[in-house]
Amino acid sequence: MAALAGANLIYGAGMIESGVTFDCGQFVMDNEFARMIKHVVAGVRVTDETLAVEDIAQVGPFGDFLSLDATLRHMRELSQPEFLDRRVREEWEERGSKELYVTCLEKARDVVREYRPEPVPDDIAARIHAIVEKTDRLVGVA
């Protein structure tokens, strides 16, 4: 709703228990939902090409659109979730019957263990820490 109304920063990813608790698995799931929401906000493009009348007339009632050039060209415009599983139940069971939350939590765990963004240089980190300590002393809680 907020996205459709054009809110600039929509917060809330990762939250459970009405804002008391943060859950990293939920965070990864919410990131996926955000991706899907942005897909909706982007909307439906109407052009001569996307209306595809020539293709429709050519394929007719008994064909399909799978092998058309246009399908190849535009297929990446359709939503592509990373974690939401669109397979049927049997295939899901064959792959271990994992709940969405569990798949997302496993990803969160991997990222927290392995991923490191560009670090801040040691001397700057030391100066930042000095400000923290100075503030603790200033306020009387050091």
Add this chain to the structure above:
Amino acid sequence: MKRNLFAGRPRSGGLSVNVFTESELEEIHFASLEVLERAGVFVEDDEALDIFSDGGCPVNRDTHMVCIPPHVAEDAIRSAPSRYVLYGRDPKNDFVMEPGRVAFTNFSEGIRVIDVETGEYRDSTKKDVADIARLNDYLSEMDTHEIAVGAKDVPPETAAVHNTEVQLLNTTKPIGVGPLSGVEAKAIFQMAAEVVGGEDELRRRPILYSGVCPVSPLKLPRDATEVIIESSRWWIPDNILSMAMAGGSSPVTLAGTLVTHNAEVLAGITLAQLTERGCPVMYGSSTTAMDLKLAAASVGSPEIAMISAAVAQMARRYLLPSFVAGL
């Protein structure tokens, strides 16, 4: 067959939702101005009272009540910028705040976590703040990083400073910070200045934004005004975020809640603009309905969705960037 181009065909440019008509938005706006002038706002801190008074607002120093005349509030709406950039430690994460553009960020600020390794439900620590910042840095749809949880293993009086220390070290995206005093705000801005190479550079490329909360109904407490004043002076974007609960701290009707919410946010924006005209602000909302059976805020309800959408539209009408509850 040939299909020639159309001349100037209007296009929808994506999906959207209509929340209010122009006249309804106008009525909410005028109702808020009336509340600011007639009921006024309680302003705890003397320095903030001085700024309001110098800016043309009648101030009662005994009751700490400030009346904000309509022209002062409207001036503030006009002088607050419509567009600005939140910068990341890594320039590839620089991010434009502009009415209508849609982005996401994480929740702020919880007090417990589900341990990512063990599943234990426990109090949050400084290490959690760091871990979540890194996870946020990795996730594709998160454009900024708010403090997800407050560290409970540090002194509460300076927790915001400790939290931001690990934010700065663990993400390269713009960060939302949560100081609860002018002292904390100043320390946090000094830390950010160290990272970018000085105060002038920070003013040019703010890699963080602060957040304050008026207390509903119609109060600007000291912690909020100290941070608004400090942020304005440093030209750090300030998110003025109201957290009303319809039926509890605001009228039970959603329209009435939007009026007090709007008045509270406008009061904060007015203080910012009277401190430093033209400084960047965000129009924020965490407002929802109160579940009157449970006497608790109902987060994740239809009401919060409707209010967030309504607030986004109000902010767009004011040509101000917005920050609302969503996921």
